[in-house]
């Protein structure tokens with residue numbers, strides 16, 4: 001799958017796109033007049049103008065070719081996860097519906113996570129910054145940890161900024177992963193060595209713990 005980088009975004013060559021990612025609309029969607037609900041380092045996320053349970057991710061206005069490449073690779077990673085044939089894997093990974101052309105470049109259309117009250121779910125970083133790490137959130141982190149081990153999913157970067165805290169109700173959280181589902185560096189290794197994979201997952205989980213601890217600590221220094 002090749003990508004054509006240009007001003008305002010990336011165009012995937014249709015013939016090169018894995019057919020499991022259909023072009024969802026023959027029209028070019030206009031996003032440039034809308035406000036993204038979230039901005040990552042590489043991409044901006046918009047609520048789909050025709051379906052508010054979906055979001056569209058486009059590469060932020062940037063000449064950095066690596067951002068376009070990462071955007072394209074997200075589809076490849078997702079396709080690789082699909083080949084594992086495990087439905088439970090998508091309990092905590094958003095379903096990708098397909099792609100659309102937009103006036104900001106090719107957009108990836110995926111499920112938009114919302115809290116029980118309809119609000120768009122926040123990142124785990126934001127949830128901790130705002131409310132600290134209460135016991136229900138600790139439990140949700142533990143659940144995510146067990147789930148990653150059970151799935152033997154060695155992710156690329158499961159930092160708290162790529163994890164969303166979906167609020168299911170008072171004191172009930174579910175954590176999902178919106179980005180970096182596959183560790184590209186250790187991908188082949190992980191397929192061959194189960195015990196090494198488990199060890200690498202453990203190492204990543206310790207890294208996640210350290211990031212969470214830093215967030216808690218910096219909140220403590222702000223909110224006595």
Ligand SMILES: Nc1ncnc2c1ncn2[C@@H]1O[C@H](COP(=O)(O)OP(=O)(O)OP(=O)(O)O)[C@@H](O)[C@H]1O
Nearest residue numbers: 038039040041042043045094111112113161178179
């Ligand atoms: N499926 C989703 N549902 C709800 N919010 C989402 C979803 N996907 C992404 N977001 C929000 O958009 C933000 C940016 O998305 P994403 O992490 O994919 O962008 P990025 O620019 O590639 O990230 P990074 O800054 O980690 O490189 C996320 O941190 C999250 O707040």
Ligand SMILES: [Mg+2]
Nearest residue numbers: 040161162179
């Ligand atoms: Mg991100």
